[in-house]
Amino acid sequence: MRIALVLLGVAIALALPFFVYPILLMTILCFVIFASSFNLLLGYVGLLCFGQAMFLGLSAYIAGYLLKTTGVSIEIAILAAALVSALLGGFVGFVAVRRTGIQFAMITFAFAQFVYFMLLQSEFTGGEDGMQGIPRSDLFGVVDISDSRTFYYFVLAMTALAIFAIYRVIHSPFGEILKAIRDNEARVESLGFRPERFKIIAMMISAGIAGFAGALKATVFQFATLTDVSWTVSGEVILMTLLGGMGTFTGPMVGAAAIIFLNDELAQFGEWALIAQGVILILVILFLRRGVVGEAGALWRRMRNRNKG
Amino acid sequence: MTTEYALEARGLGRKFGAFWAVKDVDLKVRRGSIHAMIGPNGAGKTTCFNLLTKTLQPSTGSIILNGEDISRLRTSDVATQGMARSFQISATFTQMTALENVRVALQAGKGTAYRFWRPLGSIAHLNTRAMELLENVGLQDSAGVAASDLSYGKKRALEIATTLALDPQVMLLDEPTAGMGHEDIEPITELIRKVSVGRTVLIVEHNLSVVSSLSDRITVLQAGQILTEGNYAEVSSDERVIAAYMGGVEDAL
Numbered sequence A: 001m002r003i004a005l006v007l008l009g010v011a012i013a014l015a016l017p018f019f020v021y022p023i024l025l026m027t028i029l030c031f032v033i034f035a036s037s038f039n040l041l042l043g044y045v046g047l048l049c050f051g052q053a054m055f056l057g058l059s060a061y062i063a064g065y066l067l068k069t070t071g072v073s074i075e076i077a078i079l080a081a082a083l084v085s086a087l088l089g090g091f092v093g094f095v096a097v098r099r100t101g102i103q104f105a106m107i108t109f110a111f112a113q114f115v116y117f118m119l120l121q122s123e124f125t126g127g128e129d130g131m132q133g134i135p136r137s138d139l140f141g142v143v144d145i146s147d148s149r150t151f152y153y154f155v156l157a158m159t160a161l162a163i164f165a166i167y168r169v170i171h172s173p174f175g176e177i178l179k180a181i182r183d184n185e186a187r188v189e190s191l192g193f194r195p196e197r198f199k200i201i202a203m204m205i206s207a208g209i210a211g212f213a214g215a216l217k218a219t220v221f222q223f224a225t226l227t228d229v230s231w232t233v234s235g236e237v238i239l240m241t242l243l244g245g246m247g248t249f250t251g252p253m254v255g256a257a258a259i260i261f262l263n264d265e266l267a268q269f270g271e272w273a274l275i276a277q278g279v280i281l282i283l284v285i286l287f288l289r290r291g292v293v294g295e296a297g298a299l300w301r302r303m304r305n306r307n308k309g
Numbered sequence B: 001m002t003t004e005y006a007l008e009a010r011g012l013g014r015k016f017g018a019f020w021a022v023k024d025v026d027l028k029v030r031r032g033s034i035h036a037m038i039g040p041n042g043a044g045k046t047t048c049f050n051l052l053t054k055t056l057q058p059s060t061g062s063i064i065l066n067g068e069d070i071s072r073l074r075t076s077d078v079a080t081q082g083m084a085r086s087f088q089i090s091a092t093f094t095q096m097t098a099l100e101n102v103r104v105a106l107q108a109g110k111g112t113a114y115r116f117w118r119p120l121g122s123i124a125h126l127n128t129r130a131m132e133l134l135e136n137v138g139l140q141d142s143a144g145v146a147a148s149d150l151s152y153g154k155k156r157a158l159e160i161a162t163t164l165a166l167d168p169q170v171m172l173l174d175e176p177t178a179g180m181g182h183e184d185i186e187p188i189t190e191l192i193r194k195v196s197v198g199r200t201v202l203i204v205e206h207n208l209s210v211v212s213s214l215s216d217r218i219t220v221l222q223a224g225q226i227l228t229e230g231n232y233a234e235v236s237s238d239e240r241v242i243a244a245y246m247g248g249v250e251d252a253l
């Protein structure tokens, strides 16, 4: 049953670029990764990072810069950018991790604003204009993947890789300690663990994967802009996660797809995209507290229990 | 390492602002004994526990575990040194199953806890021990149940199983029967008696029948200070204790 569903998903993913504009699909995939990286912290460690965009945006610039100025192949540029992002995540974590709740959110927010300012002032980013003309360099230095549809399959494979990485972390011995910290940090400490260490590592992983998404996005659009570092993106990823269901594995992916698709549909109506987001947020908070996937899961369990007797 | 007293506090004190929640507490817990700490609400019992486990930093005094000064250790290191505690407020990992709860503790002090790239199967060998610990507290049938779905009594039993997973030499139990109905108190008392064999236990408890049946020695705390200490007969006949505490309880009964 499960395998059949996964196979169906794979088949759809492979066929989609023949029916839908590949750039839209690739944007969705980038945000699927991004929202999942955010949910790793919020849903599985209980940390609300209100600055996740700093990892997305910084990596986009770094990958773009590497591809523009050096001859490195595309996967090296993406991995290098993700690594820098992970290091930034580790540093932010080191400073912020002793705080919880709103204080943690505010510290991460401050860091993100600082990164935004730095990137705005730096020369290599192109400031307000952004960084243009990022090449889709050959994969492994030899395989030409620059055509849109081919590139879609590359992005799809990278997404599968990133999602698998998150799945691995959540379902690992380490992941169990993360969930325990989320449920009761003081108790974890009293059992002999150092929760702050686990949280810093989780921040590094989350930031690395968010950075991976950002670097990928830069190669999709072939430009990087300050929008990717802005606090509206940090806010949007919260909306995606809540809409899909925080702490569920697939929820943030569904949420990301829905929001990106909606933004695209409503783009022609200008401000309406924002208004729609606001309305969705209110509806989710009022009626779908566990998010779409969370509520569906709860409904499914209720029905199964009823059928059992 | 076989000192006569497993745990000692010397001149232990803690100030909140100008208020001493715990003051000049000298405590000696004999190895292998069950030592009770009683006293009215707000006497400073939980604060004492927080100080002993270094959840709170003491303002004065020192803490000696197995003859070694642990006053400067972190909470997590205190656990590693062999002293584990339970909490007054139920402290389970609510969204995790009973088995997972215990398995978290079994990972303590092991390198496996940091392995984020390994599948859960890599710690499957801990399941046997986790099941034993659950059986020990009568939770073998609830292994797959989320902690939040357990009854109150079972949650407290799960906490004890989790604490025992550390195999601590010294165990601090903060009101293990708090909020329990009569039907749960008897089994939990028996459970504590059973698991305290070969360990040293310091227990905060309001239920005096539990105290009298379990403890070898009793320290009475009042307004942050030790009022008196002795066995049940001595303490319960002490005029000051009756006035400060027991009288109040008996009135309430």
Ligand SMILES: Nc1ncnc2c1ncn2[C@@H]1O[C@H](COP(=O)(O)OP(=O)(O)O)[C@@H](O)[C@H]1O
Residues within 6 Å of the ligand: B016, B021, B039, B040, B041, B042, B043, B044, B045, B046, B047, B048
């Ligand atoms: N973190 C704190 N800040 C300020 N006052 C505290 C704190 N913790 C405990 N107290 C105070 O210390 C006193 C002792 O509390 P506690 O140790 O919880 O008592 P008990 O466990 O004996 O009922 C109480 O008056 C309580 O209000």
Ligand SMILES: [Mg+2]
Residues within 6 Å of the ligand: B045, B046, B047, B088
């Ligand atoms: Mg108390």
